[in-house]
Amino acid sequence: MESPVPHEPPIYRRIADRLRQAILAGEFRDGDRLPGENALMSEYGIARATARQALAVLINEGVAVPRRGSGVYVRQFRPIRRHGSRRLSREQWGTGRAIWDSDTTGRPYVVDDLTVTRETAGEDAARVLDCVEVWVRRRRYSVDGRPVQLAASHFPAELVAESPITVPDTGPGGVYARLRDLGHPPVHFTEEVRARMPTPEETAKLGLPAGTPVIEVCRSAYAAGGRAVELNKMIMDAASYVLQYDFDA
Structure with missing residues (x-):
């Protein structure tokens, strides 16, 4: 046969x-x-x-x-290797280095579309941060001239009031170093990750081709005693990232 x-x-x-x-x-x-x-x-x-x-x-x-x-x-792009634990270590932000220096390892990156506003907390921010009002830092990140991520960090308004977290330039080490200065350094992080299709606004801001999904990462930062001090929602071009997490057996 x-x-x-x-x-x-x-x-x-x-x-x-x-x-x-x-x-x-x-x-x-x-x-x-x-x-x-x-x-x-x-x-x-x-x-x-x-x-x-x-x-x-x-x-x-x-x-x-x-x-x-x-x-x-x-549309080729060398993916960004985002190391989940290393980028958030105290050794990174605690010595005045930006978290994104860990992600990009020397590649040029730009932060634009930066806004800092005081707002009524949305449902997720109110639940995680246990507050009524928040300061929100929204921005877009581009690497090698290509938009790759949108981010919106939420902080309890009364906790960060009149601190550098409420102005565009937070200084060396970024928001986590400033939370340390306020006496509430993050000691624990939780991230939830899911993939989905982008909204029209996300497609436009990231310049995504048709059919390109995004990765949504929702990170909560906690100070000693379990108080939540930040809720950060990140939208990433899925074609531009490799997410790396290391675990001990």
Whole structure:
């Protein structure tokens, strides 16, 4: 009895596979324009709809991004390795270093869209922080010129009132060093992690291609005695991160 012939994937999928292999091999680099619909039609003798499908595969994978009226471009990015425990250690912020220095390991990063406001606590902040009003620090982080994370840190208003936490520049070591100065240094952290699709606002602020999910990390920081001193909600471009957590057996 003859063995069945393996089913060959459709032509648009095979073209997408070849383009992906070319990207991984370095033939196309981050920001390079991929062959357009006309070029693919000529090279493979296919219809425009098929060429469009091939490019759509890469766009939906987050490997490429379309630019209206210009073409489809490679979207490669060396992932940020976010080490869950090391980045939050007292050795990091306690010596005046920024947490993000641990994440980026020398890569250039920028913080923008920074706002600091006093607000009525939302449901999650009121529950975790046990307060009615909070100071909220919202910002966006970009690495190598690409937006990768949105963050909103909430602090009990009465705890941080008139401290550097309520102004844009918190000084060396960031908010955790300033909480230490207030007599409430964090001694324990809890993080909850989930993946989801982004909201339209998140898609716009992070410049996400269609179909790219985000990672939502919700971190609570606790001082001695179990008092919650911060609730930080972070939205990350899932294609830009590797989350690393170390555990003892």
